Amino acid sequence: MNYLTRQELAAWLDRLAQEQTLIAPLDIAGNILYRPVADTHEVVWNFVRSFMSVKEVFFPRTERLMLIEKIGADVKLTETLPDEKSIIFGVRPCDARGLLTLDALFIDNEPIDPYYAKRRENTTLIGLACQSLGPSCFCTNVGGAPDDPAGMDIMLTASGDGYVAEIITEKGEKISKRFPVFDGLSEIRPHPSPARKHGLKIAPKEFWPAKFNDDFWAEMAERCLSCRICAYVCPSCRCFDVRDEALPGGDGQSQSERVRCWDSCNGIPYRRVAGGHNPRFMKNQRLRNRFYCKFYYFPIHYGPVSCTGCGRCIDACPVNVDITEVLGYVGRR
């Protein structure tokens, strides 16, 4: 078993930050966000959950897919795959689970998305077990746990004045070799955690089709603003849009970039085609689609349920649309 004091942990991270990009939780205007840091000077060690998930490191809000250069009648495309190596410190179990969910879509489901896959390959995750659940957390109800090491390369659990470190993968072992205190790959302990919201669980797949035409969705949608914040804070929502953006060019060369950016199925134009037809023009159709995607469509297409119980959507929603209320409703016979 590896044990590090806070000072040792900070010293190790500082050393890693010299070699790779270190991304760690910072307090930015009252919100915890994962950002690149030069050292651990301003890192937040105690927090419940970040405002945005680590998803944005792997699947950025907006990312360049390629550079497009028009040179006379010719067009030159330059693929812009990310190659930066980085380490994220302080990853919460719900976010690591979100990445496993996105892996099922972007990597396990052919064809591989090279942008996401490269970032996953080049990034090492240092997990930090949650000391307590936040008011909206419900990971234990959807198969996760506050100390679940799934998806982590190294898992840290605060203990006394320091941290117990479990080295889980070879990637984790590689960065631990840079510090004498680690003694190699650990055995992963079982992490039993009690369910918190009593009785709440994911409604099984067969429950969903029968509830599709229920009035519940319209009632729920009455207060929905279609603002899309639920999808943006979600560690496993992945809808995206692709378009070209102009870049300043010169010498008769016109430059642009093809970008992809986050989108959400709650947005009004999401399904609208150029001719104007929109099969999901009603708010309840869009709100319903998001929940069906998470618990019915996504598992059918890619395997895992697309919800990690982080509760961010519950906190972020300006009108209290609550995903646990949906699970409670659909789970009822």
Add this chain to the structure above:
Amino acid sequence: MTDNMNTNPMLPYLGKLVDVKDIATEIKLFRVEMLNGGAEAFHDYKPGQFAFVSSFGVGEAPFGIANIPKNGANVLDFAINRLGSVTTDLHELGVGDMVGVRGPMGNGFPMDEFKGKNLIVIGGGIGGAPLRPVIQTVMANRSDYKYFQILWAARHPSLLVFTDEYDEWRATADTELHLTVDQADSTWNHSVGLITQLLEQVAPSPRNAITITCGPPIMIHFVNRVLVDKLGFQPEQNYVTLEARMHCGVGKCGRCNLGTKLICVDGPVFTMAEVGTLLESFL
């Protein structure tokens, strides 16, 4: 161009416009000669498959490929209606300009399963574009298919697509072409009215027959109703190709789902029996 060209599903192949012509009001037929890797990628696609066409600097959108592969000609046809930002920009391009093409994508029509059957192709407006490869397949392999009926419609005569090919279609053995428009002009000497009315008049027999429909969703819905309720077809006999907004074409972006199906990889071709079992309506 790098070796990653073939492994990155978001990276388009380059193609050169070798012909651009107006075929109807605000509709142009673009003929794209595929360059480098694109020629191999598109050497053997199926009727009903689609591709993303890029207007570089604006973006890309999916379009049904409007022709069949011709022995190594590396040329793709796209009939494109000027409607949104990408199509508006494409309409500004001319011969010699470069576009991007990603694909081929989707399942396509099972033309082999249609062999030995009577075929009824029903196209509305720009919905005729993905049906042209079906017509071309039948014409190129005429003895493989039985009686062939084409029902072709548009809101107005000026919106009918592929008009300069009608004589060739009509001249094909055992082939009928029926035309209708919602609103006629002084030169029009064919039917006037909705395609459902024309369909009732032509009244094809459901015996050993397959229908293939593309058009606006509301047309697809009512064409299927006439076929099933009035002419005795089973929904399994009625093939349709559906449209959806999409941004990847490879089952990632989440955009095109219709209930549990993804139009980009599970479709765009479905039978109305399949469409009927979906949780969500395409309308």
